Amino acid sequence: MVTLGVDGLVSGLDTTSIITNLMKVEAKPQDLLKTQLSATQAKAAAYRAVNTRFDAIRTAAEALTTSSLAAAKTATSTSTSVTASATSAASAKSSVSFTVDRLATAQSGLLATTYTSTTAALPTDDVPSYPITVTQADGTTTQITVPPNASLLDAVSAINASGVLNATIIQLEKGQYRVQVGAAETGKTFTITDANGSSAGYVPKVDATTAQLTLTNGLTATSTNNTFTDLIPGTTITVSKADTAGAAPTTVAVGSDSAAVTAKVKALVDAANGALGVIKGYTVSTAGAATATLQGDSTLVQLSSQLLTSISSAIGGKSASTVGLQLAKDGTITFDASVFAAKLASDPTTVAKLISGTGATTVNGVSTPAVTGIAGQLAALAKTASDSSTGTLVALAKGRDSLATTLQTRIDAFDIRLEARRTTLTKQFTTLETALNTIKNQSSWLSSQIGQLYNPNKSS
Incomplete structure (x- = not known):
């Protein structure tokens, strides 16, 4: 103002x-x-x-x-090609030893037709004749359709969008294209039929396989992918390489996660x-x-x-100093992580x-x-x-x-x-x-x- x-x-x-x-x-x-x-x-x-x-x-x-x-809990592995993790459901001091027989693979193959263009409209007498139906081993079916006058690129995009197959265009030489298709997931088999009820010109080349482990007790375990969930309850074990003949077994062991508790x-x-x-x-x-x-x-x-x-104050007759906790002269609290970790290992109760x-x-x-x-x-x-x-x-x-x-x-x-x-x-x-x-x-x-x-x- x-x-x-x-x-x-x-x-x-x-x-x-x-x-x-x-x-x-x-x-x-x-x-x-x-x-x-x-x-x-x-x-x-x-x-x-x-x-x-x-x-x-x-x-x-x-x-x-x-x-x-x-x-x-924590899970450790003796092999660099095997990773493991554990949840609270895992039992401490449990372990399993095994060799990796094989990894999981995805079924794949080729469509029989050879195409001269990736952008031109598909031939009206093309094989496969869309829509095509993908049937998996459990009986689940997925229908894949393409729009009118679709090109090869459009068809491959529609196949990939289905979520059950992966498709890739392969150029054999200039003006010569084939389509490679494979399962989106390893270890699962599928068949393809087209609108005419034929095999849609699909030629299998690689069969689906499951990953397999042989335990030291002679038992085998399989997985449709390369991850074995609950091989030991509460654990997840992932393998990335098959063992060679005579390789030493891998041991996965579960223990208390001292580092996590200390943190x-x-x-x-x-x-x-x-x-x-x-x-x-x-x-x-x-x-x-x-x-x-x-x-x-x-x-x-x-x-x-x-x-x-x-x-x-003492808890149950025990002093906090026994697990590395003490009061400092400046009015703060000190924590000795090494003392705590040692006590946790020797006397977790x-x-x-x-x-x-x-x-x-x-x-x-x-x-x-x-x-x-x-x-x-x-x-x-x-x-x-x-x-x-x-x-x-x-x-x-x-x-x-x-x-x-x-x-x-x-x-x-x-x-x-x-x-x-x-x-x-x-x-x-x-x-x-x-x-x-x-x-x-x-x-x-x-x-x-x-x-x-x-x-x-x-x-x-």
């Missing part, structure tokens, strides 16, 4: 400066409100930053449930340290720096303490109990209560802090948002009052100048009249 100056031409006063300074005094309460608003918004942002860290703790902790800790524990420790660092940054002031946004906030200090206690806890059990009438592991304790703590409905940090942030809204409303109302006050002051000083100008004009007139009364040169 443009404010017109009313600097006094009569009074000589710097009216603009006077009004500006008076408005600064009038605006002091609003300035305090603005400062309070900035602090409130900063606190809301701080609570949300901490909340994000605790949400990360919850995610990392939930990834270490009892089932996922025990379920992490999950490290992710939990990193999330916890991230939360501790953010809390410290918001609650502890640094010498020479501005006061921390949430200096000494009791909620955050308590959350930090509870987080550390979850690590330092203890590791599972410490990290993920155990459920309640009853054996021969004797009940054993459930034990909440470190991950469970941290997950519960994080949920208490960051739950979208009941989380303490969420509630604190929303409370600051509400206060900020109230403060902004008061600031906006103050703007209206200040503008009204500025208008009033401007009018008052304008009135003053007008009055002074009137008085000045009257004074000048009186002086003029008095001067004329006492003018010795005035003619009588």
Whole structure:
């Protein structure tokens, strides 16, 4: 808004400066409100930053449930031409040895007709006569049609679009083309018939074969492709080369995925340290720096303490240090991955109990209560802090948002009052100048009249 100056031409006063300074005094309460608003918004942002860290703790902790800790499996192969993977369904310490007899191949052949052009319309007496029908070994049929006046390129495109066959144009010499067709999948056989019920001029050249393994116990296993699913339950084994005669068998073994579990524990420790660092940054002031946004906030200090206690307290009579978790002097958590991996290999039951806890059990009438592991304790703590409905940090942030809204409303109302006050002051000083100008004009007139009364040169 443009404010017109009313600097006094009569009074000589710097009216603009006077009004500006008076408005600064009038605006002091609003300035305090603005400062309070900035602090409130900063606190809301701080609570949300901490909340994000605790949400990360919850995610990392939930990834270490009892089932996922025990379920992490890996499969290894002694051959570079055999790859293997395992799911949670696989049984640790299971293995299988085998030689690869052959790989799976796809049936393929040629269409009998030789074509002189790939773009000209197909001959009306062409073989095959479209539409053609592809019948697979299981009785499934697929019909392939081509548009009127279709070319060889159109026919090949239609065959490939069917999803059951792959077709390729082969140029034997200039102006001489044949069509090669093959099954889209290995290990599956098919036949082709055309609209006239004939074999559509298809000449098989390569038979479909299944991949085959011979196990060391003499059994054989086959697959229509080169992947053997559940040869060992929960595993996927893929072969890429047949073994030569006399080759040593390949062994695929399943074991606990120590690396994956270790990575999950490290992710939990990193999330916890991230939360501790953010809390410290918001609650502890640094010498020479501005006061921390949430200096000494009791909620955050308590959350930090509870987080550390979850690590330092014994779980089922065992210390977290036995699996490589310890508290450092600087208030952070350290994790020795090598200690953890060694303990997981030697005593997975203890590791599972410490990290993920155990459920309640009853054996021969004797009940054993459930034990909440470190991950469970941290997950519960994080949920208490960051739950979208009941989380303490969420509630604190929303409370600051509400206060900020109230403060902004008061600031906006103050703007209206200040503008009204500025208008009033401007009018008052304008009135003053007008009055002074009137008085000045009257004074000048009186002086003029008095001067004329006492003018010795005035003619009588």
